[in-house]
Amino acid sequence: MTLAVATTTSLYRRLLGLMALAMTLLGALLLLQANHSAHQGANRAYDRLLDAASRVLVEQVSWQAGQLRFDVPASALEMLAPGGDERVFYTLVDADGEPISGNVELPPLPADTSASLPGDRDDRFHATTVQWHGMILRLGARQARLAGWQRHDRFSIRVAHTMEARNALAGQLLQGSMLRLGGMALLMLALVTGAVGMALAPLRRLRQALRQRNPDDLSPIALPVPRELRELVGALNDLLARQRRLKAHQQRFIGDASHQLRTPLAGLSSRAELALRSREPEQWHSALVAMQRSATNAARLAGQLLSMSRLQSPDAPTEREAIELRALARASVRQALDRYPGSEIDLGVEACDAPVTVHGSRWQLEEALANLIDNAMHHARHRVTVRVTAQPSRLTVEDDGPGIPSEQRHEVLKPFHGARHSGSGLGLAIVAGICEAHDGQLELHDSEPPPGLSATMRLGAAAESRETAS
């Protein structure tokens, strides 16, 4: 029970947890994507600035009076520091990549940087992020030619700045995305909580219906349930149906049993009444003899009822052990001889030479054999034989009584059949139940030679295989 509690958590919580996990994963993915696009957006915005600054710088390069002029405009450099705090670098290089001027010697763009600004047909400006002297820089390069009449040399301008403004913008963009995402997550959580609650409503209704049910009410559950619960409700209804049948069976059994007990008790009562009316001791004596027989029958019946209920009770101890059938048969015969002193019937055992061992409940097998022997002793004329055979393990009790017609043999196995009388009508039913408990079966045949009844307890393969294995 405790194990079941530990593993069975709340379905509601489980659903919510799984959905929260899925949402967290999705949220993390969205955040990653948002971070990426925020940086992309910031780069796009500020690459335009690098582009513009490089354009302005390029325009200031000219060839005048036999000299290269480069009138670096302060405003272009200011433009490179949009946040005011960026470090700013620029280099003017000639066609061979040799630096001509600038505040540092910026490296060329990596060879694989071919992506120009999106939507820009001008492919002479490229920008990329590089690591340079321990700093992370956004580096842009623009190719150009000297404008003028005398010279048309190629040159390029490299501009770079540190990433503070870009990171700040990316941070702002990301913060906006995170706020939106957080709001959506809260909304989703509320919706999911409500949805899970609604989806689990049928389960709650079923629980309430079961809880409010009268303990005597074994009628089927008639509640509209979703498909997933239909199987559960079907299993519950099956269980209830079995309970109903069992209850009916038990009620019938109790009725039969009380009826059976009433007969000998009524007989006792009437005999005693008759004897009390008489004044003769002979009458008393014969009444007492009859009363003793009736009382014995009643006691036997009560004993059999007890056996029956023990057999049917699920709480009955079923300790199994190895039992040697020949010894069991001999002991039972000895006890039967004690029960029938002075009987003229010849009671004996026929057993094979090798020991026959089965795995089973000792008291049950003793009870079954005693019942069969009693039954045979009641009906036999001269002879009752208990036979033990191996493979399959069998206990057979044979008598030379009238036997049972084959069409009635099925009936006599039911409790209180009342056909073959003087017995309680329980004996064979108990034996059949014990055989079933040992995975076996009670078989009724004619004796060889007839007339007579041969009752064979065939003990099951499970009980036997245990034996052979050990």
Place this chain on the structure above:
Amino acid sequence: MMKLPGMHSWLLLLLLLLLLAGGAQAVDSPRQPAVEPALTLAGHADGPSLVVQGVLDPDIMQTLLSAFHRRHPTMTIRYIDVSGRPNRVPDKSLQDFQPDLVLSSAMPWQYLHANNGNAMSLGAQTLPTDWPDASRWRNELVGLTAEPLVIVYRREYARRFGIPRSHTALLRQLRQHRDALQGRVVTYDPARSDTGFTYLAEDARQSPQIWSLVAALGEAHTSLTDSTSDMLEGLISGRYLIGYNLIGSYASRAARRHSELKVQRPADYALVMQRLALIPTGAPHPGNARLLLQFLTGRKGQQLIARQTPLGALHPAVATTGDMHTTAGITRFIRPGPGLLALVDPLKRRSLLARWQQAFDADSRTDSGSDPTTSEDSTAP
């Protein structure tokens, strides 16, 4: 392709310089190279140490450092005055004193160092939170003083030609009295002085009319020097009547001592330069440099700068008492920013100098102040 050997060696020099954090200094006043510290404030022998490198006059530095030394008496403070050293060539004689703090008025070069990653962070709590944005960059550069560029003239100049209240007035007076002013005007030589070059570039950013003023200066055969001290010397001696673009701090001090000198901040726009401080990446004691910066940018330090030195304070609480903010609309702070990089670009420098030379020499070819480094440009038509 392009044959530009000159440009290439410029760049090489520049790159060499980047390796040496403390190399670039402005030429404020020509002095004999000083290998020994100009100033040593002794502390305990095993106490902390601080080496400051700058181009300020040692007596001004003394005022500031003594006040700081009183707070940290165990610290040994040395001040290396690199005034007058060639600013783009690494000086081997300075290797013995690796500076913890470099102070300089050569803003483009200081900015270049910081921009190229040769400066350390100034520390989280060093600057006051309300320190003006125009005087800091990236928490690596900080402007400590605000010093306007001024016109200095002798009293007789005002009597004869009127008060040069603005750039326009100065231009008019120069044109009207060209003959009387021959050789009596002085200003920076942008070719020889980085400071002068910076001022010229900033003037040119303000208005293209500056070229008219340069032409007028050329016509008056203006003398060209490479330091404010030289200009003041000539003004005091009476050799010059008027000087253009002098550093306000030095001029005010001189005017207090010599009553014949008058200081005028141009009324149309006044450039204000800052002395920028940075902690070079190789600084052996950056923590002590931060302490000094904290002191200098604090209220006490700024009051000291405003009251006991000719320098101008920047701290908002202190600076309101000065004249800086009464003329806030016309003040043009030279801010530490990427625009300054243009001023250290060798090609830009050459083209701006060529332009200057062209304007300055427009009238006559016999100018004595022309510089050999720019002579090749002057052959251009």
